[in-house]
Every structure is written in C-alpha cells, then in structure tokens.
Amino acid sequence: MAEKENGQELKELAQTLLQIGALLMSSGANSQRIRKTLHRIAGEFQCHIDLLITHRALMLNISDAQKQHFYSAIKRTEPVGVNFKIVSGISRMSWRLVQEHWSIAQLKKELDGLLSLTHYPRIVILLMVGLAGASFCRLFGGEWLDMVVTFSATFIGLVVRQEVTKRSFNPYLCIFFAAFTSSLIAGFPVVYFDVIHEQALFSAVLYLIPGVPLINSFSDLIHGETMTGIVRSVNGLLIAFSIALGFMLATKICELYLI
Amino acid sequence: MNWIHLLEKGIWFGFAAMGFAVLFNVPVRTLRLIFLIGAIGGLMKALLLELEANVIFASLGGAILVGYVSILAAHNKHAPPMVFAIPSVIPMVPGVFAYRMMLGVIQLSGMKNEQYDLVLVETIDNGLKATFILFSLALGVAIPLLITRKDSIKKRIIK
Numbered sequence: 041m042a043e044k045e046n047g048q049e050l051k052e053l054a055q056t057l058l059q060i061g062a063l064l065m066s067s068g069a070n071s072q073r074i075r076k077t078l079h080r081i082a083g084e085f086q087c088h089i090d091l092l093i094t095h096r097a098l099m100l101n102i103s104d105a106q107k108q109h110f111y112s113a114i115k116r117t118e119p120v121g122v123n124f125k126i127v128s129g130i131s132r133m134s135w136r137l138v139q140e141h142w143s144i145a146q147l148k149k150e151l152d153g154l155l156s157l158t159h160y161p162r163i164v165i166l167l168m169v170g171l172a173g174a175s176f177c178r179l180f181g182g183e184w185l186d187m188v189v190t191f192s193a194t195f196i197g198l199v200v201r202q203e204v205t206k207r208s209f210n211p212y213l214c215i216f217f218a219a220f221t222s223s224l225i226a227g228f229p230v231v232y233f234d235v236i237h238e239q240a241l242f243s244a245v246l247y248l249i250p251g252v253p254l255i256n257s258f259s260d261l262i263h264g265e266t267m268t269g270i271v272r273s274v275n276g277l278l279i280a281f282s283i284a285l286g287f288m289l290a291t292k293i294c295e296l297y298l299i
Numbered sequence: 300m301n302w303i304h305l306l307e308k309g310i311w312f313g314f315a316a317m318g319f320a321v322l323f324n325v326p327v328r329t330l331r332l333i334f335l336i337g338a339i340g341g342l343m344k345a346l347l348l349e350l351e352a353n354v355i356f357a358s359l360g361g362a363i364l365v366g367y368v369s370i371l372a373a374h375n376k377h378a379p380p381m382v383f384a385i386p387s388v389i390p391m392v393p394g395v396f397a398y399r400m401m402l403g404v405i406q407l408s409g410m411k412n413e414q415y416d417l418v419l420v421e422t423i424d425n426g427l428k429a430t431f432i433l434f435s436l437a438l439g440v441a442i443p444l445l446i447t448r449k450d451s452i453k454k455r456i457i458k
Contacts, residue, residue, distance in 0.1 A: 068323070073379065124325040128378040159324050172318020172390075175311040179341075180395055242398035247322070251389045255381075258437035262445070284401055291405075 047109040053085055053144055054102045058115040060151065061091075061098045064130060068122035070256045071265040074098075077134050081147070084138050095271040119211065122252050129154045162202070169247050170195040176246050182239035189229050189236055193244035197222030201248075212282045219245045219286030227294035245287055250279040305345055312341025315390035325382050332372050337387040340365035344391055354393075358432045362388050362439020370443055384440045391436055396429035 057078050064074045071093045082089040082102065092099035099114040133150050136142075142150075159165070173194030174187040182190070201218035205211075226244035229236040253276035261269035316337020320330055344361030348354065369383035403422030410418065 069379075070381070073381075122323045124320075124323045124378075124382045128326050128329075128382050131379050132377055160321050165321050168318045168321040170318075172315045172322075175315035175318070176390065176394060178311045179308060179315065179390065238398075242394055246392065246394050247318075249389065249392055251319070251392070252323070252385055254433065255385055255388070255437050255440060258434075259441055262441060287401065288405060 047111060049144060050087065050102055050104060050109050050111045051113075053082070053087060054089075054100055054111050054113050056144065056148055056151065057081060057089065057102070058098055058100055058113055060130060061093070061100070062115050062117040063126055063151075063155075065093070065095070065098065065117040066120040066123075067126040068124070068252045068256065069127045070259045070263075071268050072259065072263045073127070073131075077130060080134050081137060084141070085144070093265070093268060095268055095275070121205075123159075125157050126154060129157065166195050166198055169198050173243055173247050177239050177243035180239045180243060182237055182243065183235075185235055186237050186240035186243075189226050189240040190243045193222040193226035193240075194247050196225055197244065198247060212278055215248055215279055215282040216286045219248055219283040220290050221286075222247075223287045223290030224293065227290050231294045241291075242287075245283050248279070248283050250276040253279065305342060305349070308345050309338040309342045312390045313338035316341075316387045319389045320386040323386060325386065326376075326378055329372070329376050329378050329382055332376060333383055333386050336365055336368050336372065336383055337390055339368065340387050341390055354428065355431045355435055358391050358393075359435035359439045361391055362436045363442055366440040366443040369440070370447065380444065388436045388440055391432075393429040393432040396425045396432065400426040400429055 060081070061074050061078050064077065074093055075091055078089060078091060078100070086105045088103050088105070090101045095117075096119075097114060097116050099112075101110065101112045103110045133147075133154065137147060137150075160168075170191040174191040177187045177190040197218045200221045201214055204214045204217050209217075222244040223241065226241045230238055230241045253272050257269050257272035257276060260266075260272060313334040317330060317334045320333045325333065340361045343364045344357045347357035347360050352360070365387045366380070366384055369380040369387065372378075372383045373380040400422055403418055403425060406418055407415070407422060
C-alpha cells in the first residue's frame with residue numbers, strides 16, 4: 041500500500057490514472073468502462089476520485105482517504121483509432137492489480153508494457169478486411185466475380201485510408217478518400233460489365249462503417265452519459281456522411297462515361 | 300428450408316466478423332471465438348428471416364444472441380464482452396437498405412415528375428428500416444449486459 045506523506049505520490053497516481061483513461065477513450069472503450077476501471081484502481085490505492093469524462097478530454101480530481109491532499113488534473117485524449125488489445129489489456133491489468141496489490145511503480149511498468157503491444161502485420165489486416173468485404177458481398181447475394189471486385193476495392197481503399205491517415209489528414213477526409221477510392225474501383229466494373237452486380241459496389245464501402253462509435257454512443261446514452269453519447273453519435277453520423285459523399289461522387293463519375 | 304445455403308451463410312458471417320476483429324486489433328486468443336459468435340449471430344438472424352420474421356426483429360434476435368454469448372466468452376477468455384460483441388454484430392449491418400436509401404435520395408434531388416411520390420415512399424421505407432436495424436443491433440448487444448446487471452464480468456474480490 042502506498043504511503044502518502046506528501047502529495048507527490050498522489051500526483052503520480054493521478055497522472056497514471058489520466059493516462060489509462062485517455063488510452064481507453066482513444067482505443068474505443070465506452071465511458072462506463074473508463075469510470076469503473078479508474079475507480080477500481082484508485083480504490084486499491086485507498087484514494088477517492090471524481091471524474092469528468094468527455095470525448096476529447098478527461099478531468100480528474102483525486103484525494104487521499106484522510107482528505108489531507110488534493111490534486112486536480114486534466115488531460116486531452118487523442119482519437120487514435122480502435123484498438124481492442126489495449127482495452128482488453130487494461131481490463132486484465134486492473135484486476136491483477138487488485139489481486140496482487142501492486143505499487144504505483146509496478147502499475148506504470150505494466151502500462152508501458154501495454155503500450156508496446158503490436159498490431160497485426162499490415163498485409164494480414166488488408167487481406168482479412170478484404171475477405172470481410174467479400175463476405176458482405178456474398179451475404180447480400182453477390183456472385184463469385186462480384187466478391188473478387190469487392191475484395192480488391194476494399195483492399196486498395198484500406199491502403200489509401202492507412203496512407204492518408206499516416207499523413208495526418210482530417211479523419212473525416214481520410215474516410216472520404218477511402219470511400220471514394222473503393223467506390224471508383226468497384227463502380228467501373230459494375231457500370232461496364234453486366235456480369236458484375238451492384239452488390240459489389242455497396243459492399244465495397246462497408247469496411248468503413250462507424251460500428252464502434254455508434255454502439256458506444258448507445259451504451260453511453262443508456263448509462264446516463266448523455267453528453268458523451270450525443271457526441272459519439274454525431275461523430276458516427278459524420279463518418280457515415282463522409283462515406284456517402286465519397287460514394288456519391290464516385291458513382292457520378294462512373295456514370296459520366298456511360299454517355 | 301435450405302440447410303446447406305444457411306450453413307454457407309454462417310461461414311461468410313464468421314469471416315466478416317473476423318475481418319473486423321483484425322481491423323479493431325483484438326487479442327489473438329479471441330479471434331476463433333469471434334468467428335464462431337459472428338457465425339451463430341448471423342445464423343440466428345437468417346433463421347428468423349426464414350421463419351418470416353420482420354427484418355428488424357430478426358436483427359434484434361441475432362444481436363441479443365451475440366450479446367449473451369459474448370458475456371460467456373468474456374468469462375472464458377478474460378477480455379471485455381465488447382471485444383467479442385462489436386465485431387460480431389457488424390456483419391448484420393443493413394447495407395442493402397442504406398444503399399437503396401442513398402440512391403433514392405440522389406434520385407429525388409434531381410427529379411420532377413409523377414415518379415416522385417413512388418421514389419419518396421421507397422426511400423423513406425428503406426431509410427427507416429436501415430435506421431431501426433442499426434438501433435436494434437446496438438440495443439441487442441446491450442440487453443444481456445443490462446439484464447444480468449453485472450457491473451463487471453468478474454466477481455468482486457472481497458479484500
């Protein structure tokens with residue numbers, strides 16, 4: 041158990057908690073999970089915390105059990121992208137902390153270990169998401185040829201999205217570029233060849249759907265985190281709008297050449 | 300009822316769920332289960348559709364099953380239920396309805412003839428279906444967690 045003779049340890053704990061909370065928010069956890077995790081960890085160190093969770097910033101006020109020391113801090117959360125390995129890792133970490141009574145230093149060490157977790161190899165991501173697109177196409181009643189078209193459109197669209205994201209464009213613009221590319225690649229065969237059906241076209245943009253923002257928005261709303269819920273749903277709608285815009289523009293371009 | 304056809308559908312549902320799981324960077328140990336949960340959720344939806352259920356209720360049924368099995372999986376694999384549930388419900392998204400709604404909106408924006416009313420009705424119908432299916436997917440995943448009323452999937456350890 042940590043001895044808090046001065047406010048130093050309290051500060052350290054608060055910073056670590058904020059880091060954990062911000063990491064969860066960036067990785068696509070809902071507000072309920074962030075709140076519970078931070079309270080669980082703070083409770084283990086016999087501290088009391090109050091939290092303000094918003095979509096782009098976290099605010100935390102921490103005090104020790106004797107109410108001798110207080111510390112407040114705020115941290116901006118960056119939208120990095122969904123990462124369930126982090127969400128799952130932090131969840132396991134918080135339980136092990138309670139069971140094994142870690143020190144703050146140990147908590148920091150484990151957190152650094154989590155941050156170094158890798159993504160899947162890029163080619164695996166591209167192939168699997170391409171396969172998912174092709175599966176969508178089949179589920180909507182497409183034929184084998186349509187699936188091949190959807191696969192390639194998804195594959196190349198995701199490459200474009202990753203490349204544009206690396207150059208740190210606006211996230212909605214990244215989605216727009218990706219949707220435009222995929223619709224263009226799938227659109228031309230659909231317009232020109234009778235063998236390719238329209239299923240290939242609308243399955244090709246489905247890898248962009250904002251599933252995580254919309255589902256998280258819903259769970260936030262039913263847990264009474266109304267503000268965050270609304271923010272998340274608007275974010276999801278904007279992503280859907282960007283997809284629609286890219287799709288519309290691409291289909292218009294494809295049809296121009298028909299005449 | 301065509302069982303072979305249904306089974307094939309299940310496999311594609313599984314692959315679609317797995318693709319999104321990789322995109323969301325889930326822990327490797329959960330991948331196989333996500334394939335399975337995606338497949339049975341999708342099959343539930345397909346089965347309800349075969350039994351002439353409304354597409355919205357069919358999606359809700361599939362999503363509730365996904366939500367419930369995700370809770371069981373969370374115990375087993377020590378990962379939060381959302382890790383399993385979100386990739387598994389995404390293959391059930393109403394892609395066709397959303398696409399037809401969008402086409403309808405594009406058509407309506409440059410149209411001035413007798414066809415207008417017909418296209419408008421179809422567009423609204425497709426849009427409402429897409430919206431409510433999305434809504435029922437989110438609701439379906441949440442219902443099992445709300446009913447079991449667990450703050451957390453693990454039991455609190457009494458210190």
